[in-house]
Amino acid sequence: MDWGRVRFFLGEVFRNFTRNAGMQATAIGTVAVTIVLLGGFLYVRAVLGGVGHDLLQQIRISAYLQQNASNATIAQLHAALLKDPRISSVQFVPKSVGLKELRKETKGVIDLSILTKNPLPDVFRVSVHSASDVPAVAAAVRRMPGVANVVYGKTIVRRLLHLGAVMRRVGIAVIVLFLLVAGIIISSTIRLTVFARRREIAIMQLVGATSAFIRLPFICEGFLDGLLGSLLAVGILAVAHAALWSRVFRALPWLHIDPRLVNTPLFFAQLLLVGAAIGVIASWISVGRYLRT
Amino acid sequence: MISLRNVTLAYPNGVRALDNISLEIGKGDFVFLVGHSGTGKTSLLRLLYREMAPSYGEIIVDGIRVDRLKRRRVPALRRHLGVVFQDFKLLTDKTVWENVAFAMQVTGAHTKDIMRQVPRTLDMVGLAHKSRMYPGELSAGEQQRAAIARALINNPKLLLCDEPTGNLDPANTTEIMELLQRINLKGTTIVVATHNQAVVDRMRRRVVRLEDGRIVTDEERGYYYLGLGQSQILSG
Ligand SMILES: Nc1ncnc2c1ncn2[C@@H]1O[C@H](COP(=O)(O)OP(=O)(O)OP(=O)(O)O)[C@@H](O)[C@H]1O
Numbered sequence: 001m002d003w004g005r006v007r008f009f010l011g012e013v014f015r016n017f018t019r020n021a022g023m024q025a026t027a028i029g030t031v032a033v034t035i036v037l038l039g040g041f042l043y044v045r046a047v048l049g050g051v052g053h054d055l056l057q058q059i060r061i062s063a064y065l066q067q068n069a070s071n072a073t074i075a076q077l078h079a080a081l082l083k084d085p086r087i088s089s090v091q092f093v094p095k096s097v098g099l100k101e102l103r104k105e106t107k108g109v110i111d112l113s114i115l116t117k118n119p120l121p122d123v124f125r126v127s128v129h130s131a132s133d134v135p136a137v138a139a140a141v142r143r144m145p146g147v148a149n150v151v152y153g154k155t156i157v158r159r160l161l162h163l164g165a166v167m168r169r170v171g172i173a174v175i176v177l178f179l180l181v182a183g184i185i186i187s188s189t190i191r192l193t194v195f196a197r198r199r200e201i202a203i204m205q206l207v208g209a210t211s212a213f214i215r216l217p218f219i220c221e222g223f224l225d226g227l228l229g230s231l232l233a234v235g236i237l238a239v240a241h242a243a244l245w246s247r248v249f250r251a252l253p254w255l256h257i258d259p260r261l262v263n264t265p266l267f268f269a270q271l272l273l274v275g276a277a278i279g280v281i282a283s284w285i286s287v288g289r290y291l292r293t
Numbered sequence: 294m295i296s297l298r299n300v301t302l303a304y305p306n307g308v309r310a311l312d313n314i315s316l317e318i319g320k321g322d323f324v325f326l327v328g329h330s331g332t333g334k335t336s337l338l339r340l341l342y343r344e345m346a347p348s349y350g351e352i353i354v355d356g357i358r359v360d361r362l363k364r365r366r367v368p369a370l371r372r373h374l375g376v377v378f379q380d381f382k383l384l385t386d387k388t389v390w391e392n393v394a395f396a397m398q399v400t401g402a403h404t405k406d407i408m409r410q411v412p413r414t415l416d417m418v419g420l421a422h423k424s425r426m427y428p429g430e431l432s433a434g435e436q437q438r439a440a441i442a443r444a445l446i447n448n449p450k451l452l453l454c455d456e457p458t459g460n461l462d463p464a465n466t467t468e469i470m471e472l473l474q475r476i477n478l479k480g481t482t483i484v485v486a487t488h489n490q491a492v493v494d495r496m497r498r499r500v501v502r503l504e505d506g507r508i509v510t511d512e513e514r515g516y517y518y519l520g521l522g523q524s525q526i527l528s529g
């Protein structure tokens with residue numbers, strides 16, 4: 001290891017970095033804001049996505065059987081439902097049990113004792129693995145022999161699925177926009193440094209430095225901008241996470257938010273990676289453009 | 294060392310700076326390029342260190358086909374030659390020592406070699422005692438010596454000088470030319486583009502004269518003006 005060489009290189013990077021401190025701070029700040037927004041967005045999306053997922057998981061398909069369905073038909077139907085790989089569980093609720101449940105739920109509200117016979121049909125309650133399969137499975141069950149009608153929360157499923165798709169699309173657009181802005185700011189910062197160092201660059205080229213060598217300090221500068229910016233952002237997000245997480249829990253217990261939903265160390269590491277990558281890519285582009293002209 | 298065959302250089306704006314030039318310069322030669330302002334001296338040097346590529350023609354420098362050189366091969370060519378300019382092009386925020394070492398550092402030299410080579414070269418140009426000073430603290434002549442040291446640090450076989458004494462007084466001019474001569478004696482090929490009549494006439498070396506982008510004369514022991522020494526002009 002040639003420490004003289006290392007020291008020279010670090011000296012060059014440090015010189016670049018401190019020459020334009022104001023602009024450097026702007027770049028770091030922009031990256032920080034971008035990563036906070038990006039991180040916050042992904043975070044909320046992960047949490048809400050989990051909630052939506054939970055809601056969807058609670059949606060069951062109720063298949064009401066024909067009143068005259070024979071025991072054999074019911075058994076066949078049960079077997080057919082269990083065979084479908086999309087279906088996670090099947091529960092048979094005979095009409096007697098259904099009536100009992102109804103009595104319990106309506107106790108003191110409606111007097112069901114006036115009923116002389118049980119008007120309810122037998123029901124299969126079907127759960128599926130993936131919420132997006134609900135409509136298709138419901139349609140398939142509807143066509144099976146012995147099934148009179150199929151009921152599920154059609155609108156809520158459709159809305160949740162739609163909401164998920166919209167959020168994904170909006171999310172990607174917003175993220176791309178943020179990254180673009182941060183990239184442009186870093187690249188302008190590097191361009192300023194390149195401009196400030198144009199004499200050095202000219203000398204380097206004159207004495208035969210390779211463009212990879214000329215590039216390296218600027219790439220490091222971009223990397224530092226990106227890394228420091230995202231470190232700042234991760235700090236802010238970590239504080240926000242610590243302050244808000246338990247409060248959200250207490251405020252919204254019915255959401256069943258799983259604390260393991262967001263793997264924070266991994267999540268933060270990914271944000272750092274994203275920040276550093278923006279810095280490297282942006283500076284690569286702006287130095288490359290300068291060296292080619 | 295240098296070979297140009299039917300070289301033409303047209304700038305993008307249409308100016309034909311060099312027009313069908315052919316020139317051979319041998320190893321260890323010392324050559325002056327003279328001619329009026331705008332006749333293509335600087336342009337010719339630019340072709341040699343591949344600052345520009347010719348529009349037509351073949352250029353060979355130290356065995357390298359310069360006219361067809363790919364961009365990523367240019368650094369290798371530049372390490373074979375040194376270039377010195379009228380305005381020195383020193384980095385003002387680095388000391389003399391750092392300026393000279395810079396040329397080694399950015400071409401990936403080992404620190405051990407840098408520590409050995411830089412003092413030796415500074416000693417040769419007579420700047421060893423001012424190695425810790427900044428260019429702003431030096432006289433013009435000393436700055437040019439620092440620039441020459443930087444150009445020589447990687448032991449090039451060819452030194453290209455564009456008006457090296459353009460900013461210097463007569464005393465400094467003489468010193469610099471003596472330095473170049475000493476370097477030439479060690480075997481380095483030297484090409485000097487200059488307007489300085491006194492220098493050319495005193496040294497009596499090979500003189501290549503350009504006019505409107507063409508070589509009009511090429512004399513083995515020439516004067517600044519065709520066939521005439523300074524004294525002859527003055528005396529009438
Ligand atoms: N970058 C450029 N773009 C366009 N034309 C140029 C460029 N550089 C030089 N020229 C033109 O090319 C011609 C030769 O210029 P060059 O600089 O080689 O002359 P020179 O002999 O070095 O002059 P001087 O003695 O004044 O330094 C001139 O007509 C000049 O205007």
Ligand SMILES: [Mg+2]
Nearest residue numbers: 334335336455
């Ligand atoms: Mg010139």
